[in-house]
């Protein structure tokens with residue numbers, strides 16, 4: 001019987017973990033402040049485990065270093081490699097003696113961590129077969145084989161079928177040689193082409209194998225924590241993915257390189273059964289949908305809402321929902337599940353950038369309409385924006401900003417365009433020599449694209465000042481006199497960075513408007529203390545001409 005150890009590397013670079021940048025969330029440990037590591041359950045691995053166990057006698061274990069990093073109370077390592085070695089040398093893993101080790105990497109910042117992990121696993125488990133899979137290996141196998149001689153095989157795209165074939169194969173080397181979804185060094189060097197081996201009917205995959213993880217390990221630092229949602233609800237979220245694939249061709253996205261562009265589904269019957277199990281066996285109150293495009297089939301989406309209502313589950317959509325499909329009726333239906341906070345991937349406030357550069361099926365009149373409808377229905381809106389794409393000009397960014405100021409969004413998340421491996425945007429940047437940093441492990445926090453129109457430094461700074469302007473200086477809830485709601489956003493910021501002068505300043509102003517003199521004094525003092533000590537915040541206070549709080 002095969003014993004498989006799945007490992008998830010840290011989704012943060014060592015540098016960013018030990019020395020978080022000014023715009024990063026931090027967590028406190030006994031040994032100091034560290035970059036915050038998001039933990040979401042690795043759906044790919046619990047899906048693989050469920051599928052393998054259904055079809056072959058296997059034992060599966062999971063080691064997720066994002067969980068390990070969050071649990072560690074003191075961090076006394078000079079590199080992640082040291083942490084990997086110490087962890088994997090523990091009896092828990094040595095005694096398990098995996099016959100197969102599989103590293104999963106979905107996010108670019110994990111690239112070098114994955115290489116270090118492979119070297120460690122090779123040392124500790126010299127006889128086991130070492131594999132990697134996920135979006136990063138699918139797109140970077142050439143670089144990986146150049147940088148490391150540890151990998152026996154890399155999976156191209158989804159792995160349920162390829163991995164089962166490998167587990168079952170008597171002659172594994174022959175299987176790797178002949179299977180079109182398995183990449184080996186020899187095949188890569190011969191420039192062989194690889195193919196997806198998808199499951200068409202997703203119902204063939206059983207209910208995810210949550211038994212290989214501890215759901216509580218994922219709750220405290222889950223994505224839900226990034227939003228000002230009720231604490232109780234954050235604890236009770238469980239993930240579900242009812243479809244795979246997305247037909248759209250947005251230039252910045254790489255999802256199609258793993259899941260393809262044809263959408264495949266679970267039946268509604270299965271969706272209902274899974275939701276019921278998440279509720280009854282795992283205490284879920286919120287179904288967290290990770291589909292790339294849940295609304296691709298409108299009728300099915302309404303049916304899912306009916307199921308949620310029948311099971312008394314609310315919902316959350318971290319991957320956003322396509323705005324063009326969010327008409328009033330759909331928003332109303334979603335709201336009926338108790339869903340009151342929507343992430344909206346608007347991506348740009350410039351019509352030209354949306355159409356000519358991003359190839360995103362969206363226009364600004366839809367954006368304005370969805371935002372108006374959300375407000376009318378009492379749904380908080382969290383608008384994601386990207387700036388700094390190849391071909392975008394400084395004028396486009398100003399046009400976008402002017403448009404964004406017309407939206408009554410609850411919050412804006414301004415990100416720097418990151419050339420993800422597998423995205424069209426990376427190809428454009430490479431062709432035009434626009435990459436000014438290490439794209440292989442870019443961490444979404446530092447700009448790496450520089451063009452004839454802008455430098456990465458310009459984009460980095462612009463993203464930050466747009467954030468200060470839209471979320472603080474012009475905060476929608478404050479402008480509309482919804483001071484208690486505005487305060488939730490500022491409190492959420494302070495939770496992520498307790499030295500955020502703007503959050504204290506505007507929170508103080510809210511308290512003043514709410515006639516809470518003590519709180520006003522408290523927040524005003526904090527603001528004054530930060531600005532008097534920090535050149536960083538003093539600069540921004542001057543730039544935004546923040547009047548002294550009296």
Ligand code: B12
Pocket residue numbers: 011038039040041042043044045047048101102103104105106107108109131132133134135136155157158159160163223241245252253254255258259290291292318319415420421444
């Ligand atoms: C869910 C999700 C998240 C979750 C977290 C997921 C997690 N477990 O940590 C949340 C919402 C928090 C998130 C956040 C972000 N995400 Co995201 N996310 C996704 C999403 C929508 C689904 C991933 C998933 O679960 N897929 C379903 C499972 C079944 O597929 P899978 O994980 O790929 O696994 C299959 C195969 O890859 C393979 N496989 C996987 N592991 C292994 C291991 C072995 C050994 C083998 C053999 C095979 C194998 O087999 C699996 C089963 O078929 C993908 C898009 C997509 N559809 O893939 C983007 C995606 C991964 N995210 C992306 C990005 C950019 C982000 C953000 C930066 C967005 C932002 N601006 O904030 C952040 C960064 C978070 C971070 N950790 O730093 C990019 C990453 C690209 C990249 N190269 O880095 C993607 C690809 C989307 C895109 N735009 O292109 N994300």
